[in-house]
Amino acid sequence: MxxxxxxxxxxxxxxxxxxxxxxxxxxxxxxxxxxxxxxxxxxVTLPLAPVVVTAMQKAAAEMGVKETFRGYGPEQGYDFLHEALVKYYAGFGVTLESSEIFISDGAKSDCGNITDIFDDANVILVPDPVYPVYLDTNIMRGRKIVFMEGSPENGFLPMPDPTVKADIIYLCSPNNPTGAAYSKAQLKEWVTYACQNGAVILYDAAYEAFIEDETLPRSIFQIEGAKECAIELCSLSKTAGFTGTRCGYTVVPLRLMRKTKNGKEMSLNKMWLRRQTTKFNGVPYIVQRAAEAVFTPxxxxxxxxxxxxxxxxxxxxxxxxxxxxxxxxxxxxxxxxxxxxxxxxxxxxxxxxxxxxxxxxxxxxxxxxxxxxxxxxxxxxxxxxxxxxxxxxxxxxx
Ligand code: PLP
Known part of the structure; x- marks a missing residue:
């Protein structure tokens, strides 16, 4: 049975x-x-930007012509969108390799799916209050969850507690629901904690485009050392009104390595690639062309x-x-x-x-x-x- x-x-x-x-x-x-x-x-309530709609229409027309029709695309996304994202990140001083970027149908899916590449014995550190998906996806795996409390005392930005041992840490900045955003100095403390403990930070940057204070980080990779301990999840849902169009991306650095129980060194980038190529067949060409248009001037x-x-x-x-x-x-x-x-x-x-x-x-x-x-x-x-x-x-x- x-x-x-x-x-x-x-x-x-x-x-x-x-x-x-x-x-x-x-x-x-x-x-x-x-x-x-x-x-x-x-x-969101405002419609898609006109350039995005035009790009979608053009891509839809291409799909109706034998010479430009596309079938299955690369599971990790088309090069043209990777290139657009490499440029976008360069705009805030982050250098990415195309192979570090994985295009997806949104950050919610990636938040849930990323749990596949981690052992269920990991202790998960989750802010409270926070976007409920981090908690529920780990409960579905039966993992031990530890909470870190947000309060007026810490400005709803919990900081590392050296007495708490955690393996996977969820950070969401700017935060849903509190709107609070970590400074670079605060994120540096998290990166130091994660590197010292061999932990991995899952950094949800779904609201990065709302940041107007130029001193605040748009990406955790603006923090030195983050490529050794962090994965970044992001979405076009709020940046470009893609809640119904569906497109996001996850950045898994090539340098991010962790061991199996038996001490075998594994690349998280290679694991995520393996996971995506096995369980995911990519985002529609039309949607990726629409996403590319978001990153044009x-x-x-x-x-x-x-x-x-x-x-x-x-x-x-x-x-x-x-x-x-x-x-x-x-x-x-x-x-x-x-x-x-x-x-x-x-x-x-x-x-x-x-x-x-x-x-x-x-x-x-x-x-x-x-x-x-x-x-x-x-x-x-x-x-x-x-x-x-x-x-x-x-x-x-x-
Ligand atoms: N992460 C946070 C913090 C969110 O608030 C949301 C959506 O509300 C998501 C991820 C999911 O975004 P997507 O629409 O890309 O799945």
Missing amino acids: ARVNENFAVLEDSYLFSQVAHKVADFSAAHPEKKIIRLGIGD EGQRQCRENLAYYKENARLIGAALQEKGITYYGGTNSPYIWMQCPRQMKSWEFFDFLLEELNIVGTPGSGFGSSGEGWFRLTAFAGRKATEEAVERFRKLL
């Missing part, structure tokens, strides 16, 4: 967004006249216009909270605003208050980990009008 993976039995139901959706549906059914503003979801200009729109939304929300004396993190260098619930309310209590009194939907911080209790995530991805109206409601009622 087939036995199932028992680790799924200990996974908690993915309760956060379904619970939010239920509560909002119940509220709208009871009060159809109320205009609800949604600052809860982490999905015009593509960057157009995508940055969209990012500026979201950032202005974040600024408006942040300014209103500041006026009300509400503590918050993020809002700059990030599309997320992580606010403390007023009047010492718990996260879900504040969710209900916001929905019922202001008809605004956000995301309870406790859904991102127990350290998120008493905190709340607002996003900058709504339209300008809706954001301005939400801000007015905050000003009047909070």
Whole structure:
């Protein structure tokens, strides 16, 4: 008889967004006249940049012509996109080899799939609060997970604790949900800790394009020594509105080596290549051409216009909270605003208050980990009008 993976039995139901959706549906059914503003979801709302659409159309047309039709592509992505990324990284001082870059259908898949190349006996260090995928994908493997607490004391940027022994470390900067971003000096401490312990950092840079403070790192590879201890996962979802188009990339340095139980030295780059060529058949040609267009000067200009729109939304929300004396993190260098619930309310209590009194939907911080209790995530991805109206409601009622 087939036995199932028992680790799924200990996974908690993915309760956060379904619970939010239920509560909002119940509220709208009871009060159809109320205009609800949604600052809860982490999905983009602006359309793809025109150069991206043109590149997709051109690539689609090529697929309809015998001479330019493409079948299976390289599992790790086409050279043209690797070259575009090599140039992009050079823009912030990082030298990459084409063979260090792996194109994927997004950072969520890579976050989950990368677990394949690590032994299940590893101890996993996960920030709390954080993007829930790191936790759940490792619970699915039955791994031991240790949490590092984010709090106002550390600015929601947990730092290495020499008394904690970890093998795999997840870092997300700028962070979802807190919007907090590590400085180069802070990342250097993590790189030193990882190198000293033989650990590997899985660095999620999905929000790097939101960074406007030029002193902050856009990539962990801006930190000396990171190529010996880190893998970087990134995505075009938020950078270029690819949440529905699906394209991301993972950088596994050629120098990154670790041993098997028996002491055999293995290249993580070669392992990831083997994993991808075995279990993945690549991202569609059309999507990779669209992604290539993102990295052209015009593509960057157009995508940055969209990012500026979201950032202005974040600024408006942040300014209103500041006026009300509400503590918050993020809002700059990030599309997320992580606010403390007023009047010492718990996260879900504040969710209900916001929905019922202001008809605004956000995301309870406790859904991102127990350290998120008493905190709340607002996003900058709504339209300008809706954001301005939400801000007015905050000003009047909070
Ligand atoms: N990493 C973080 C921190 C995210 O917040 C998200 C999406 O919300 C992802 C990864 C997933 O991105 P993708 O759409 O590329 O799968």
